[in-house]
Amino acid sequence: NVKDDQDPEIEAISDINIDSDPDVCGAIVNFETIIATDNCEIDTIEVTEGLSSGSEFPVGKTTVSITVTDMSGNTTTTSFDVNVTDTEAPEITLNCDISQSTETGVSYASVDFDSATATDNCNVTVEQTAGPVSGSQFEIGTTTITFTATDDAGNTSECSFTITVEDNEGPTITCP
Numbered sequence: 363n364v365k366d367d368q369d370p371e372i373e374a375i376s377d378i379n380i381d382s383d384p385d386v387c388g389a390i391v392n393f394e395t396i397i398a399t400d401n402c403e404i405d406t407i408e409v410t411e412g413l414s415s416g417s418e419f420p421v422g423k424t425t426v427s428i429t430v431t432d433m434s435g436n437t438t439t440t441s442f443d444v445n446v447t448d449t450e451a452p453e454i455t456l457n458c459d460i461s462q463s464t465e466t467g468v469s470y471a472s473v474d475f476d477s478a479t480a481t482d483n484c485n486v487t488v489e490q491t492a493g494p495v496s497g498s499q500f501e502i503g504t505t506t507i508t509f510t511a512t513d514d515a516g517n518t519s520e521c522s523f524t525i526t527v528e529d530n531e532g533p534t535i536t537c538p
Contacts, residue, residue, distance in 0.1 A: 366402050366434035373397040375428070375442040380419075382448045387484040388420045389446045398430040398438075406431045410439065421448045421484055421515065448515035452482035456509060456521040462500075463530040470499040471527045478521060480511035487512055491520070500527045 375394060383389045393415045396407050412426035413419055427441045456478040462471045475496045480486045492508035494500065508522040 366432065366436065368401045368432075369436045369438045370398050370400040370404060370430040370432050372428065372430050372438050372440045375440065377443045377445065379445045379447070382421055382446055382450060382483060384450065385483050386418070387448065388418045390416065391419045391444050391446070392416050393426070393442075393444070396428055396430070400430075400432040400436075403433045404430060405433045411441070412444070419444045419446050421446045448484050448513065448517065450483045450513075451517040452480040452486045452511035452513050452519045454478050454480045454488065454509060454511040454519045454521045457507075457523050459524045459526070461526045461528065463528055464502060466531065469529065470501050472497060473500050473525050473527070475507065475523075475525070478509035478511065480519065482511070482513045482517075485514045492522070493525075500525050502527050502529050 378391060378393060380389050380391060398404055398407055407430050410427045410429040412424050424444045425441055426444060427439055429437055429439045431437045457475050462473055464471050478488050480488045488509055488511045491510045493505055504524050504526045506522050506524050508520060510518055510520045512518045
């Protein structure tokens with residue numbers, strides 16, 4: 363009685379490094395055909411960890427393990443990494459420039475404005491990075507307000523607008 367105790371052999375698969383697809387927090391990844399040999403017949407070649415070829419892999423590192431089994435039940439497993447990098451910067455939307463007159467009897471104006479908004483293929487946060495916050499008292503002149511959008515991969519977009527405060531109030535005189 364002949365017994366097969368020889369494990370199948372799998373040709374090594376290199377790690378895959380790829381940028382995310384446009385507007386997607388991941389990428390469709392197709393990896394090469396698995397090449398396996400055995401002294402007898404191969405029964406199965408299956409992904410036992412990670413995602414299959416043609417799947418959408420998320421941003422980051424995903425380990426894929428492939429197990430080959432021959433007709434006698436002998437197995438061999440190999441692994442490789444799929445590294446998806448988010449290189450897409452957020453798109454930021456901001457207010458238009460604001461012009462406002464000073465408040466009566468003072469040299470400033472209290473100005474309210476909306477925060478910027480942003481979209482991205484992955485998670486994004488927006489913060490004001492320059493200028494006084496909404497509702498502050500702005501002195502006569504022009505002040506620049508800047509917002510920065512940052513995604514989880516550290517990609518950033520920046521956008522600015524100006525607030526111009528003008529003194530349009532005529533002087534008053536008090537006669538004795």
